Amino acid sequence: MSQKIAIIGGGNLGTAIAQGLINSNFSDPSDIVITKRNISALKGTLPKSVKITDDNVKAATESDVIILAVKPFQVAEVMKAIAPALNKKQLLISVITGVTVSDLKEMAQIQLPVFRAMPNTAVAIQESMTCISYDNATDKQVQLVTKMFNTVGKVAVIDDKLMDAATVLGACGTAVAPRYIRANVQGGTAIGLDANTASVIAAQTVKGAAELLLSNNTHPEQEIDKVTTPKGCTIVGLNEMEHRGFSSSLIRGVITSYKKIAKD
Numbered sequence: 001m002s003q004k005i006a007i008i009g010g011g012n013l014g015t016a017i018a019q020g021l022i023n024s025n026f027s028d029p030s031d032i033v034i035t036k037r038n039i040s041a042l043k044g045t046l047p048k049s050v051k052i053t054d055d056n057v058k059a060a061t062e063s064d065v066i067i068l069a070v071k072p073f074q075v076a077e078v079m080k081a082i083a084p085a086l087n088k089k090q091l092l093i094s095v096i097t098g099v100t101v102s103d104l105k106e107m108a109q110i111q112l113p114v115f116r117a118m119p120n121t122a123v124a125i126q127e128s129m130t131c132i133s134y135d136n137a138t139d140k141q142v143q144l145v146t147k148m149f150n151t152v153g154k155v156a157v158i159d160d161k162l163m164d165a166a167t168v169l170g171a172c173g174t175a176v177a178p179r180y181i182r183a184n185v186q187g188g189t190a191i192g193l194d195a196n197t198a199s200v201i202a203a204q205t206v207k208g209a210a211e212l213l214l215s216n217n218t219h220p221e222q223e224i225d226k227v228t229t230p231k232g233c234t235i236v237g238l239n240e241m242e243h244r245g246f247s248s249s250l251i252r253g254v255i256t257s258y259k260k261i262a263k264d
């Protein structure tokens, strides 16, 4: 029997998750209920048989899986309202940034399986990297949640204490990669390409390079070796970038972002 899923907070992420679940046939639209206070904004964005409501308690009561997708400052109020309606057979999943598994357990007030999922903005095109941590769940429940988030991209199950580190690579990384692409466009324009053509070449090249690593399951250096001819133009360019601190600046940026998350 398919799972009844309540998505509490039908914004960018909540809607993208609903679309992923439906497009991948993980869920029948009629098994999904999505909530929001201003429901008119949701009309027309999802198949008609998805239930749309502003009643969080009813949505939670009638579902097997509850996905929290409101903003961080809204979670306490939402959980206060729905906690009395939760039961131990349900799964509680939060995609809310900065809310830990232990915060969720405290807000739920009962011992139910609790998951935290951290996707990135590529969830909108079903190409997210989603990291998942959990407590009090069976292997079967972990498999189910992994399968759910596989509908919007790739999934890694990690320890909750690594979630900040995963956020830096997976969520902040969605800003770092475009900056790399933008620099390529700047360089490409300087050597004669128009900006539009340079953008397509740079973005598709990054996409292809990432796909090679994922499909071949290779170390990045193996793919680099394949394109660096001895005395060729690639290696001299790469070495010049390294002399200017290419890898070092990225590593330092990752560590600085991590320190900022830890501090806040």
Ligand SMILES: NC(=O)c1ccc[n+]([C@@H]2O[C@H](COP(=O)([O-])OP(=O)(O)OC[C@H]3O[C@@H](n4cnc5c(N)ncnc54)[C@H](OP(=O)(O)O)[C@@H]3O)[C@@H](O)[C@H]2O)c1
Binding pocket: 008, 009, 010, 011, 012, 013, 014, 035, 036, 037, 038, 039, 056, 069, 070, 071, 072, 074, 078, 095, 096, 097, 118, 119, 120, 121, 122, 123, 171
């Ligand atoms: N977007 C991403 O790619 C991404 C990635 C990782 C994590 N996150 C996290 O995911 C969460 C949602 O992000 P988002 O970008 O989707 O934000 P968003 O577009 O602002 O969505 C939040 C939704 O929650 C609804 N909401 C607020 N209070 C509610 C309540 N009491 N009951 C029911 N619905 C309520 C809002 O609609 P109304 O105002 O009409 O109620 C809004 O549609 C955030 O915590 C964010 O940190 C997002």
